[in-house]
Each structure stands twice: as structure tokens, then as C-alpha cells.
Amino acid sequence: MLNCSPRALALAALIVLSPTLHAQIFGAEPIDPFDVRAASGGYVLHVDPDSPRGDGAATYRLSRGAQVLWTKSFDCTLLHIVLGDDGAFAGSATRKRGEPHETELVLMLVGPDGAPRFETRLPQDEPSFMHGPDFPYADDCIALPEFDRVIFRLHRNGAGGGFDSQFEEWRSVRWSSGEALGALVPARNLHEPRGVSRFTAARPIRGLPLVAVQALILNFEPREMGALFAVVDFDGRPVWEQREPHDYERPDDKDGEDRLWSSVTRDGALLASDEPARFAIALVREAKRVRFEVTSDPTRSTGWRVTEVDRTDHALAIAAGPSDAPPEYPPLALELVGTIALQGAGSNAERIHGFDVDDRGRLGAIVHADGKEPHFVLRGANGESIADVALHLGPIEKLSAPQSVWLKGERWLVHARTWGDDDRAYAWWLDLPTGSLSEIEGFDCAPIEKADGSFDGGFVALTSKSAPYTIVTTLSSFDAQGKLRWQCVEAYGQSEDGLFSPEAIAVSPRGEIGVLDNIKHLIQRFDVAGKLAGEIELEKVLGREPNYPSELGVDPQGNWIVYDFDGAPPVLRVTHDGKLTASFTPMYAEGREFRPPDGLRAAPDGTLWATDGYALVRLNEQGVVDRVLGDAPSDASLGEVEHAFVDHTGRILLADERTHAIHVFDAQGKPTALCKLDPDDVDEDTEIGCIAVAPDNSIHVGPLADEDHPYRGFAASGAPLGNDFFGGTNHFQPASGRRWEVYWDEVHLHAPDGSELEKHLRTPDDRWLTSSDDSAVTADGTLVVAARGRFHVFGPDGKPRVSLDAPWGAGFARLALSRSHVFASSGEEVWRTDLSSGAISKAKFGPELTDGAVTVPAWREEARELWIVDCTAKKVLRYRVKQ
Numbered sequence: 001m002l003n004c005s006p007r008a009l010a011l012a013a014l015i016v017l018s019p020t021l022h023a024q025i026f027g028a029e030p031i032d033p034f035d036v037r038a039a040s041g042g043y044v045l046h047v048d049p050d051s052p053r054g055d056g057a058a059t060y061r062l063s064r065g066a067q068v069l070w071t072k073s074f075d076c077t078l079l080h081i082v083l084g085d086d087g088a089f090a091g092s093a094t095r096k097r098g099e100p101h102e103t104e105l106v107l108m109l110v111g112p113d114g115a116p117r118f119e120t121r122l123p124q125d126e127p128s129f130m131h132g133p134d135f136p137y138a139d140d141c142i143a144l145p146e147f148d149r150v151i152f153r154l155h156r157n158g159a160g161g162g163f164d165s166q167f168e169e170w171r172s173v174r175w176s177s178g179e180a181l182g183a184l185v186p187a188r189n190l191h192e193p194r195g196v197s198r199f200t201a202a203r204p205i206r207g208l209p210l211v212a213v214q215a216l217i218l219n220f221e222p223r224e225m226g227a228l229f230a231v232v233d234f235d236g237r238p239v240w241e242q243r244e245p246h247d248y249e250r251p252d253d254k255d256g257e258d259r260l261w262s263s264v265t266r267d268g269a270l271l272a273s274d275e276p277a278r279f280a281i282a283l284v285r286e287a288k289r290v291r292f293e294v295t296s297d298p299t300r301s302t303g304w305r306v307t308e309v310d311r312t313d314h315a316l317a318i319a320a321g322p323s324d325a326p327p328e329y330p331p332l333a334l335e336l337v338g339t340i341a342l343q344g345a346g347s348n349a350e351r352i353h354g355f356d357v358d359d360r361g362r363l364g365a366i367v368h369a370d371g372k373e374p375h376f377v378l379r380g381a382n383g384e385s386i387a388d389v390a391l392h393l394g395p396i397e398k399l400s401a402p403q404s405v406w407l408k409g410e411r412w413l414v415h416a417r418t419w420g421d422d423d424r425a426y427a428w429w430l431d432l433p434t435g436s437l438s439e440i441e442g443f444d445c446a447p448i449e450k451a452d453g454s455f456d457g458g459f460v461a462l463t464s465k466s467a468p469y470t471i472v473t474t475l476s477s478f479d480a481q482g483k484l485r486w487q488c489v490e491a492y493g494q495s496e497d498g499l500f501s502p503e504a505i506a507v508s509p510r511g512e513i514g515v516l517d518n519i520k521h522l523i524q525r526f527d528v529a530g531k532l533a534g535e536i537e538l539e540k541v542l543g544r545e546p547n548y549p550s551e552l553g554v555d556p557q558g559n560w561i562v563y564d565f566d567g568a569p570p571v572l573r574v575t576h577d578g579k580l581t582a583s584f585t586p587m588y589a590e591g592r593e594f595r596p597p598d599g600l601r602a603a604p605d606g607t608l609w610a611t612d613g614y615a616l617v618r619l620n621e622q623g624v625v626d627r628v629l630g631d632a633p634s635d636a637s638l639g640e641v642e643h644a645f646v647d648h649t650g651r652i653l654l655a656d657e658r659t660h661a662i663h664v665f666d667a668q669g670k671p672t673a674l675c676k677l678d679p680d681d682v683d684e685d686t687e688i689g690c691i692a693v694a695p696d697n698s699i700h701v702g703p704l705a706d707e708d709h710p711y712r713g714f715a716a717s718g719a720p721l722g723n724d725f726f727g728g729t730n731h732f733q734p735a736s737g738r739r740w741e742v743y744w745d746e747v748h749l750h751a752p753d754g755s756e757l758e759k760h761l762r763t764p765d766d767r768w769l770t771s772s773d774d775s776a777v778t779a780d781g782t783l784v785v786a787a788r789g790r791f792h793v794f795g796p797d798g799k800p801r802v803s804l805d806a807p808w809g810a811g812f813a814r815l816a817l818s819r820s821h822v823f824a825s826s827g828e829e830v831w832r833t834d835l836s837s838g839a840i841s842k843a844k845f846g847p848e849l850t851d852g853a854v855t856v857p858a859w860r861e862e863a864r865e866l867w868i869v870d871c872t873a874k875k876v877l878r879y880r881v882k883q
Contacts, residue, residue, distance in 0.1 A: 029788070030054075030768035031077060040085040043112075049077040052745065052761075052768035055096045055103065062087060062114065070114045076106045082143035082150065087112030088175065090150045092138030094124070105136050107152050107171065109178050117178030125157060139168070142202055145175045147209045149234065153202060168199050170236065186213070186236035192243060195219035196228055201268025207276040208294055209234055210304070214270040214281070217245050225249045225261065227269055229281050231294060231306055240294075240306035247284050256318075260284065263318045271314075278309065282316045289314030326808045332832050332843035333882035337865065339848065340669040340876040342652065346637045348872070349658070352611045352630075354403030354598060356412075356453075361603040362386060363616050363629065364412055366404045374402055376414065376430060379616070381603065383629045389435035391428075399426070400447075407453040408480075415461075417447035423465060427482065440482035446474060452507045454528070456480060460513055462505045467491060473502055475515060477530060486530045498524055498532035504551050504599065510558035510576060518549045523560055523574070536578040538562065546572075551599025555606055563599045566684075571600065571623060584623030586610060588633065591679040614639075614658060635661040635676045641871040645691035646858030648734040648779055652869065652876060653699065655688035662691060662701055664718065669876070673718035675699055681712060692730040695737045700724050725754060733781030733796060740783045740794075745770040747785060749798035758798030763787065765803035776815040776822075779861040784817045786810075791822050791833060804838045807831035816857035816866070823866060825857040830868070832881070848877055 031054035036045040046061040058077040062069045069087070078091030093106040102123075109118035124134035135157035142151040152171045172181035187193055201214040215228040224245040231240045248264055250257035269282040271289060280291045288311045297305035348369055355365035361381045368374035378387040393399055393416060402416035410432040417425050425445040429438050446465035453459050457480030464473050470491050477485040490499035501519035508514060512533060515524040523536040538546045547570075551563035555573075559581070562572040573582040587593045596610035600619070603609060608619045615630030631639075635656075642657035650667030660682050662675035683705040690711075692700045698721060702711035711724035728743040737752040747769060749758040763769050763785075772787040781796030786806055793801040806824070807813075810831050813824035822833040828849055831842045845868070849855070853872035860867055868877045 030770045031079070032767040036081045036083045036089065038083045038085050038087070042085060043083055043087045045081065045083050045089055047078065047081070051077070052770050054079060055094055060110075060114070062112070069112075072114045074108070076108070078106075078108060080138060080140050082141045084143060084145045084175065086145065088117070088145070090118075090141050090143065090152070090173075090175075092141065092152060094134075094137065095121075097123075103134055105138060105154075107138065107173075109150060109173055109175070118173045118180070119178075120180075136169070139199075140202060142204055142211060143175070144204050144209070146207070147234075148175045149173070149181070149209075150175050151202075151211070153199070155198075172234065184236040186232050186238075187215070189232070189237050190215075190228070190230065191238060191241055192228075195224055195245070200265060201270040203270055203272070203279065205231070205277065205279050205294055206274060210239065210294060212270055212279040214268050216265065217243070219245070223249070225257070227264070227281075229270070231279070231304070233302075233304075237302070239302035239304040240292075242281075244283060244285075259318050260316075263316065267317075269316060282314055284316050286311075287313060287315050329807065329831065329840050329842040332830065332841035334830075334843050334845075334866070334879040335882050336846070336848055336877060337880050338878040340652070340665075340667070340867075340878065342638075342654075342665050342669045342671075342874045342876070344638075344671055345654075345663070345874040346639060349614045349631045349639045351401075351613055352598075352616065353401035354405075355601070355609075355611055355616060356404055356406040357601045357603045357609060358406040359604055361605060363609060364404050364406060365611070365616060366391070366402050366414070368401075376404060376412070376435075378432065379629055381607075381618075383627075387432050387435060389430065389432075389437065391430075391437060393426070393428070403448075403451065404430070405451045405453055405459060407459060408455065408457040411457065413451065413453070413459055415448050415451060423447060425461075425463065429482075443482050445476065445478075445484075446472070450504050452505055454507050455509070458485070460505055460507055462502055462515070473499060475499060475502065475505065475513070475526065475530065477528075488526075488530050497526070497530060498535075503549065506552045506554040506560070508554045508558040508560075508576065509556060512558075514552055514554060514560055516549050516552040516562065521546050521549060523552070523562070523578075536560070536574065538564075538572075538574075541574055541578055541580050542572070551596070553600045553602060555602035556604055557606075561600050561602065561608070563596065565595070569623075570595075582621070584621075586617075586619060586623050586625070588625045592633070592682065593684060595684045612658075633659050635659050635674065638663045638874065641854070641869075641874065643688045643691060644856040644869040644871055645693070646856075646860075646867055646869065646876075647693040647697075648861065649697070650860060651693070651697075653691045653693070654869075654871075654874070655691065655701070660686055660688050662688070662699060662714070662718075664699070673699075673714075673716060675701060675712075675714040675718045675720075677701070677704065677712065681705060690729045692726075692732055692739075694732045694739075695734055700726065700730060702726060702730075729775060731775065731777040731783065733777060734779055736781055736796065738781060738796075740775070740777060742772060742775045742783075742785055744772055747783070747794060749794075760794065760798075760800065762800075763790070763792040763803050764794070764800035765790070765792075767803075773812060774815045774824075776817040778817040778819055778859065780819065782817060782819075784815060784822050786813070786815060786824070791815075793822075793835060802835065804833055804835070805840075807833065807840050807842065814856045816859040818859040818861065823857045823859060825855045825868060827853070827855060830855075830857065830866075845877070 030052035031049045033048040044063045048059040050057045054077040057075045059073045061071045076093035076095040078093045081091035083089040088111050090109040097104045105122040107120050111117050136154045140153040154169045156169050171183045195217045196215045197218045199213050199215045203212050213230050217226045226245040226247040229242045230238045232238050271280040273280045278293050290311050291309040293307050293309050295305050350367040350369045352365050352367050364378045366374050374391045376389045399416040405413040412430040414430050415427040425448040427440045427443050446463035448461045449464050451461040461476050472491040475488040488497035501517050502515045503518040504516040506514045513526040521538040525534045527533045546564045547567040548565040550565040553561035558576040560574040564570045569583045569585040571584050594612040600608050600610045615628050617625045618627035620626045640657040641654045643655040645653045652665040654663045664673035666672050681704045697716035699714040704710050709723035711726040713721035713724050728741045731740040739750045741748040747760040772785050775785040783794045785792045791804045791806050795801050810824040813826035816823040824831045828845050833840050850873040853870045856869040858867040866879045
């Protein structure tokens, strides 16, 4: 069994985050305007933040019935607000201050007249662990006006005991005056604090100076996932405790356990109770709601007695799992009325997913096109075909893209992995020239990330497999029969053999195994028995810190070839004893750079080979491609489509994923223009995400590598027009020439001269416009934006119109807009949302659509047709909507 270390506990702590902490680490839904109501219902506080992150000022409005009592602005956005029946309220905020990334925690109690009664500001420190929160942070407020008290629940870094990064402190303040009453750490007084990670809920007990709390219990040995319930007084002393250490364990249902743990972490199992002197808890295993009554008892040392009142059936609400059925929508009737074949579009190039070089300088690679079985191809250094073997590995949808590794003579290793519950590696011997493929008998191995032959018919593999609260990584050696020789294991940050964060491996002719560590930035050298023999510090080799070392190769002399992802330059040639001899950036002769997804391999004569994902390429000493085996990139040929757009005249514009050139076809599928980008316009991260067409039929493409000018313009003929001063995603209004510019969190409307006419940070339903996905414009210039599970519509004049619920399952769908409906397509499904009623209907395409195709919708107003671009087959399907 793997032992837990302090690092393991820190990692495990991440799963017991409060909602506030989770938001600080992983980001959160924007803080939209919200209302807080007093328990009596008399007072209502409206809070309108100035920033979607809630880290700036806000406007506050207190009302009673229809009367607005006051409106004020504070320089912070209070959350976790409690509003008393007297109109006073308390809350906490995280506020930007001073330099960028500097924040402070604000605790505030405000009287019914809007004047602060209590205010304190605590500078927040840097996180104590990677991606952790700034401390201190606030979790909640507990209001007890009848006892003249409010309690702010804080988490301080290193407060002592338990998980330091989760430990809770209570600060008490007089409700009537704002007088500070001191601070305490309630968990320090628990009778049995073992395994208590944090308090997940706290509720005042009505009519008593007591608070009911729930804490989560998390232990590894012995395993415990459960709860501690307690009642504490204002001094943090428990008057009652009840442990349920196994209540949240589901050993036979890991998914159910994860969802349960997520639910109790977020919401707790301390149930609401308005009964005086009573509280209730949920026992999940028993599916019971248990009520307790608290009475005064002077005979007890605590002064209180807690007695169970009754138990009733109760099922705790648990987050829905992925197996839950989506909503049923009425059918949308579509009639296929025609297909537009794009003339001369060309076929999709095959992809290379793994390659290696044997001892004769021959190159073996696994190639396949989407939806087809992979095959192994062996070529000579001059490109001659030596072997082509179909690989029948089983259902391809259950296997990752297979990889190939040369072992010895004519034998190659083919390996792939599965996903899900059967998360493991599969491996086969591939013997040439017969092409015999046989699965390795008894091969039991975690998913293989990287592998390399060990020159004796065996191989070394780097594996990675998920385990509770960690990832177990191994460096494993297998013999020529596929039997395990030895294994080095890293888990919870610990290993006996020097592994820490291995990313890639290579076996050297010098008889050692190189392991590339991408956190420590090391090449670790292991001997053939798996013992650490030495390390090369890349930072010392380079005289600077590398960016992200991700691939490792070795040349015939045993010198290392490192690929430093996004490094400058990325390819590093390092001698076996740690001296830098060369560095370069891989590129084609015309100057277009590329990333080699599988790193670089050296042939026996020392020449370097790589792949750009489509072809095998040879590099000269400067890293420039001087030979291509396979399909070289060509602007003239349309391969896989990375973006598609249909303008309002019916022109079809497709961006090639490899070259990013824009191929233009008319409404009959005839090619009419080609828009070529310069090599300087693109880099390895370029992905065309927008094609916009102006009323003069000029074409505008982006985003590109030039940060100052991320768009380029082209005439209708394809002739370049130069830079565009655009940003975001752009849509022209076909009639007016006005241009919509949509960002992640903003919408702008520009006049034809570029001046700004309208700007929106909020949606029509007055929520922050963030996390926007796709957008589309109809013929009259109306805009629809998909964001946060809704469709938001803005009129041609730039004014907000309406917000509607988006269909379930259409989160990453592409949009088209008619005058009356929003169409959203994703794969084989299309949804229609009525702009007037919000009604949603749904259809599935028939066999005319390519299986697994990426689809892009377009509405042809004149023809009253819905066009669907099948990006996989490069054709357009024309549909009439029958109702």
C-alpha cells in the first residue's frame, strides 16, 4: 500500500475546499447583481458589483417594501451577507489594493442607516501551495442579533492543527455597536480532532447562544470519509459532538462517492431548522433526517443537554452524475433538399501519432485518418515504402492513438491505452516483413505515456495512472517477452529512485536510461537496473530556466536531444555529460515554424527526424526541413477544416487546419478565392477562430500571431488588404456595415469608420457577460451570443433585447441566427430556440451527415434554408425547416 506524506495530505485537502476557496483557486461564476432578504422579509438589500470578479466596488440599495431607504457605494463587494430584521447587515469581501495581484480581506458590519459599524482590512498573503488561495479568506457570517453578535468565519494560513491551509478562525463582533469581541479557533477545543479537515457548515440555533457546526473527516489509514457534528458556544467550546466517520464512503461506487463528497463539501449535511432550540442533521448511509433539541442543564459541565428528538426518512440532495438523462425536447422536422459538394477540396491528410527510427535508418510510423483503423508504415530514408500493415487493434473509439517503438531487428512494439474504468495499456509485437501482429500475453501495465526500446528486444516504459488524490507514475523495464524486469514508482511526491515529475524517456546506446523531469528541469540518468546514476540540470546547461521540457531523444553517441515546449529556442542538443552544443527552432524552408509533437529522433547516421503531425520531416543542423516524407503543407490544398463560415450571400469559407489558408467557394461549391497568410502571420499556437465578411465582400481573418494586429484583410479575390484593427470575434452587419466585436466578457458595436457605438459588459438579463462561446449575426444585423448557458440577443442598434435559456448539451455548439430563431449545432444534433417564447426543439441529422463530423450551421434568409457545413466531408447539407 502507498503511504501518505504531507504532500499527499495537501493534495487531498484540495477536495475539501469551501466554495469560496474553490472559487479563489479555480475561478468562479461571475458575481452578478443579487438581493439579500431579511428573515422576516421586511428588508431587502440589493448589491450591484462594479466587477464580475467581485474584487472591486459595489453599489448597495436597502429597501423596505416599496420604499428605498438609501443607496450607497462602498469600495468593496461584500459576499456571504447576513441581513438582520433591523436592517443591519454584515459580510466579507476580497478587494484589490495597491499593486496588481495584491488583495485584502474586508470584514464589515453596516447599520440600518448605511453607516459602517465595524470594518477591518487584513492584507492577504501569497498562497502556501501551488494554485492555492490567498490567506486569510472568509467563508461565511453567522448572525445572532438577539444575542448582539455576528461571527465572521475566516481561514488563516498556519493557524495550527489539522490542515493548516484549511483551518478556521471565528471573529466575533457586537451587532449593535461593532465592538470587536475577539477571535478563537473552534477546532482546537474538539474532543476528538483526528482527521477533521475543515468546517463545512455552521448554523445558529434559534433562541440559544449556540452554533451547530459540521466538519468533514478525512483519514487515509484507516480510511475515513465522513462528518463530525457539534454544538459549540460563543467561546468555541463544544457542548456536544457526534462522529460519523464513514458516512460518505462508497467503496463500490467511486463515481457516486465523488459526487456525494462534492455535495457535502459544497452544501454540508447540517439541515435548516427554524424551530427554537432545535437543529437537524442528515445521515447519508441511513438516509435519515435526525432532529435534536438543546436544553439548559446546570448539572452538566457544559451547561447544556443535547437530546435526539426523532428520525425521519430523508435523502440528501446529491449532484447529478453524467449518466442522468438530458431533458426531452419536441422534435424539429428537417427536410434535406440538397447537398453542395465543394469542388477540388481535397481529402483529409492522414495523421501521424507515433514514429521511431530503426538501426538501419528506416522510419516507422503509425498513421490514420479520423474514423478509420490505423496502419503502420515503414519507409526508407529516401521515402520508399517498405511496409504498410493494417492494425486491427479493436474498437478504435475505445483506444487512444497508438504509438510505435522500434525494438530490435524487424520487431516493433505497438502500444495504446484505454480510458475509463479499464484504464490500462495494451501492447502488441509487430514483426516484419510479414506484418504479423500479436498481443503480448499477460501484459499487465498502467497506461503508457512514453516508451523506448532497450536494444535487447525489450523496452522501457513511462506509465501514469490515477490513484486516490494522486497520480502514480512508474519507470518500468520489460524484457523481450514482455515480462516486467523492474519498476520505479513515484506517488504522492515520493519515490525511492529519484523520480519526481517524469515527462519523457530515451534509452542511450551508452547503456543508460534518460528521464526528463519537467518540474525539476533535469535529465535523470538511470542505469539498466533502474538505479539513479546521475543528473543533468538543464538550467545550468542553458544558463537560464527552460520553459517546459516535454520530449527527450538521444543520438548515436549517447548525447541528449531535448524538446523544450515553447522554449526560445525549443530544441536543445546536450552532451551525455551535460554541455549544450546546439539549439534551434524547427521550421520549414519558407520560414513557417512547427512543433514536433513526438520530439526528435536521431538516425544511425546522426540526422534528425521529426513529424509535424502529418508528415515525417528531416532537419538539417539549423533545424530547417530539407526532406519531407508524406504530404508537405500546401496552401493550394484544403485538408482538415479548422473553421467554417457561410456569409449572407451563400459563400462558403473554410480555414485549413495545417496552413490556416482560407478557401472560398460560391453557393454552388465552386472555388472562387484563396486567402494566403504570410509565415509571420502564424505560429504554433495559431488557430483561426473567426472569418468575417464585410458588405463589400472583403474577408477578415483572425486571430493571428501578431498581437498588435491579430486580423488580416483580403479582397473578395483573395488579394491581401493588410492589417485590420480588430480584436475579439467579429461579425459584420450585412446591410449597414457596422461591426460587432465579441470578447470573452464584452460586446462592442462599431460604426463602419471603426468608432465605437455601443459597449456592453452585461447581458440583457443584467448579468455579467463572461465565458462567451459562439456568436452569430442575422441578415438584419441582430447579434446572438452564447454565454453561461444562455443565449443573449442584441438588436442591430446595439441595444440589449432578450436572454433565453440555451439547450441542454449545446455548451460548445456553433450558432446561426434567423429573424425568429437561434440554431445551435454540435455533431449530429441541432437545436432551435424560439426568440419570442424560448421554446426549444431538437433534431438529429440522418445518414447524409458524416459519422462524427464537426458541424457548423448557417441560416440562408433568402432561401429560408438551414445550411449545415459537414467539416469532415467538406460538403454543405441544405435543409428546409418544416415547421
